[in-house]
Amino acid sequence: MESKYGLIAKFQTKRKPSPVIFNNKNGASEPKRISLSNDQTFDKNKNKIKLSMQEQRQRLPIYEKRNKLLELIRRHSTLIILGETGSGKTTQIPQYINSARLQNNGKIAITQPRRVAAISVAIRVAQEIGDGLGVGETVGYTVRFEDVTSPRTKIKYLTDGMLLREAMVDNLLMEYTVIILDEAHERTIHTDVLFGIVKQAQKTREEKKLRPLKILVMSATMDVDHFSEYFNNCQAVYLEGRTYPVNVYYTLTPHEDYQTACVATFFKIHKQAPSNHDVLIFLTGQEEIEAVAQQIRVLARDPDVGGPAVKVCPLYASQPTTQQMAVFQPAPENTRKVIIGTNVAETSITISGVRYVIDSGMVKARTYHPATGLDMLKVQRISQEQSWQRTGRAGREAEGFCYRIYTRSQYESLQKSTIPEIQRANLSTVAIQLLALGIHAVYFDFMDKPLKDSITAAFEQLKLLGAVDGVESKCLTSLGKKMVQFPLDPRFSKIILSASEYGCVEEILSIVALLSGESIFVNAPSKREQAFTARQKFLSPYGDHLTLLNAFRVYNKLSSNNQRSWCHEHYIHMRNISYAAQVRNQLLEICQRLEIPIVSCGNNTDQVRKCLVTGLFTNVAELHKEKQYITVDKRQVVSIHPSSILHGQQPHFVLFTEVVQTAKFWHSKDFQIYGCSTLKIKQ
DNA sequence: CTAAGTATA
Incomplete structure (x- = not known):
């Protein structure tokens, strides 16, 4: 080859x-999925006609169907809306519902898989709605770190992950009378879980004679029958795109x-x-x-x-x-x-x-x-x-x-x-979140069930972490209830919750924050050499976790106008490190709410590595032979990824953040471990 | 013959 x-x-x-x-x-x-439209506003010529925002809205293909759509939405408690790209469904349908007051005295929620989409659509719709109030009033959005809504908000765009968080506080989602799950065809893990939660909330609210919940599922034109079947054979309507x-x-x-x-x-x-x-x-x-x-x-x-x-x-x-x-x-x-x-x-x-x-x-x-x-x-x-x-x-x-x-x-x-993602992901986060809602994942009404083995593996992990008493358990231990407060993989929540015992909460918060986003080290193939040299400044002989911490400690001492140039000089990813700083603040707030004392271990960073083991105990590998390691847990042969500071060295034991097989074919030596720290096992 | 898709809380 x-x-x-x-x-x-x-x-x-x-x-x-x-x-x-x-x-x-x-x-x-081929199946006709791409259709022609002659709309002038899309012409690429330079004398583009300037249209007012209202004229633009009226020119959208969806506009003609406005009344028909509203009638369908009024009649059905659940409706699937298939819309091609450019149909205007994401921006227009919430406005139609709002102007017809179909939401009564509740709010309309529209979920998006991505933050940028939630934010930019909300800003656009706030302008379109023309009440001169701007985003955060009638139209708002909620994403991680940012809640731009008010008690007057009628239309609220949010990420699917955010709505899932909200469901963990109120599983009936009483704030909303209309929930629109947009981009449903992307089948993100969050949307898939929301399908079940929203469906159950609708049913429970009906049974308890609470205010009814209307569900709209919006998707590109694919797999309608599958969606419809899941939502009790509900009706689907098709919107032409542009x-x-x-x-x-x-x-x-x-x-x-x-x-x-x-x-x-x-x-x-x-x-x-x-x-x-x-x-x-x-x-x-x-x-x-x-x-x-x-x-x-x-x-x-x-x-x-x-x-x-x-x-x-x-x-x-x-x-x-x-x-x-x-x-x-x-x-x-x-x-x-x-x-x-x-x-x-x-x-x-x-x-x-x-x-x-x-x-x-x-x-x-x-x-x-x-x-x-x-x-x-x-x-x-x-x-x-x-x-x-x-x-x-x-x-x-x-x-x-x-x-x-x-x-x-x-x-x-x-x-x-x-x-769908739910069938190819580690489910421990989903499992613990569902338990917080009082549901065991095995009995949850998924549209596509995850593999039984994945659920079992997730529960075994939760048991080892002490979040549940047994794999059949339908409720969380008191530790588990604390863990679920953190927006993290349960292993990392556990590490934070062990940190006060090891006296290193300050350090662990930084490291977990750094691990929960993308790498802060720039890794462009053309600049690998220079990046490697620049990184030497932060190098810790104990491995990647402490190297990350060293870099982060320096970054935090900089004044905000020096950060950009410092990042550039040291091949640090500005966007990713400032994201990590935001995550750290959020984690810190949760710790304070849980009354965890925020202590530091100073230079005694051995404590940090010991603490990491409390969550990542399955991620330990022992040197096997030349450059080859074997995982202590599942006896898998792995090697240290070249991006690791420990690559080329051969400590007897290493603790790693993640294992990934990257090659095209299944050769055991292709498994590589990312984020490594040395580990001395004392007798 | 050393090199990680995309999101999110």
Whole structure:
């Protein structure tokens, strides 16, 4: 098998990839999911007609159906609304309900899987509603760290995770008379749990003759029957979107080396398409994206290749924000922009100007193995749903083209839908949250049941942590009740709750906060050397946890106007470290509420490592032979990930935060452990 | 031949 590093070398010798042959038919024979609309406001020409906000609202395809929709919502206690991209369902439906006062004296909740979406939609709707009051009054939002609502708020946008938190305080969600679960097709773990909670709340409120709860489930057009069946065969209504047709092409033969095929396809497009038509390539990860970006840059400079200049924009979530912004800036005159992205570009980030999509057909996805307790991050084929999602990205503003680096029959053999997150995640957080609501996960009404083994594994972990007395237990111990207060994996909640015993609450709060977000260390492949050198300043011989703490201690002593430049100099991720500081504040508040004394161990940081073991006791590995470790718990062979400070050293015992298998095939030596600390076991 | 998809509380 050829490695992706070999490819760079091959391309640097300016050899061009061989052409990829596509079929000539477009995707018109595919299920018709992409429909045409002639709306002028979407024209990309420069004399765009300026419309008032109210005119814009009236031009949305949903506007004509307003009365019909309201009638359906009034009549049904549960309704499924299928809406294509651009139908305006997220912004308009809550306003329609509000102006018809269907919520009576309660509130309308609309959940979103992502914070940015909840915030930006709320701001938009607050403007549209035109009462001049701005966000936080009639229309508000609630996300972690930010509650922009008032007692007068009628329409409240929130993240699905936030509504789940609220349900843990009041499982009947009495504050709301209408709950809209938006983007339900994404099937986030939080939305899946909310399905059951909201359904039960509606039933209980009816039985107890409390004020009724109306449920709207909004989704892209997929798997209606599945949703409807779960919600007692409720009715579904379809809303037309506003997108343009996309011509879909398949390769005639399978391409195992999808990276090279993507590059070749890009240059095929590059030669013929006008330079202001941007291209979006879907690939799987940072390393791969940077490699392909480099190949395209090199080839684009080759005079033999021809075509306009090329601006290459890599796009993945862990990029520094400034780099990510480059994606939104239009390319200069006579220059083609090509965005090479992960699945962030599928849902989270929308880029205008894209007319061509190249879909590798691959995605990196996480799966959880209850038997071993191990996570895998594996490159695998996308689902058919996902491939249409990617295709749709070419038709947001005008007719587009999508080149699929797989054959039609390969497409047909893809699984129809993506496996919902709840079926491929560690369930200990879900299990403890449901217990706080008095429900054992085994008896919970899931739309798609998680694996029995996953639930069992979760309960075994909760038992070891002392959150429950037994795996059948339907209530939490007093420790468990404290643990569930924290917005954390139960293992980390446990560590915080043990910290006062070890006299290191200050330090543990910092470390847990740092571990609960993304890495604060910048890890761009091109700057690896410099980043490594800069990191030496914070290095602790005891490993990554204390190294993180050292960096965080320095950061906290800086005045706020020095933080940015300090982060830049030390290859620290500004966004991630300031996020960790916010998380720490939140955790600190919870500790104060629980009356935990906030003590520090100063330089006696041995206490910190001892304390970490109280939650991560299953995450211990022993040196087995040269560079090879074996986990004490499940006897799995692992090795230290190169990002760890302890990589290259061989302490006898290590404590780690996480194990992940990253390679394409199942070789035991491919399991790597992240976030390592040395561990001396005293006799 | 050393390198983590995306979210969230």
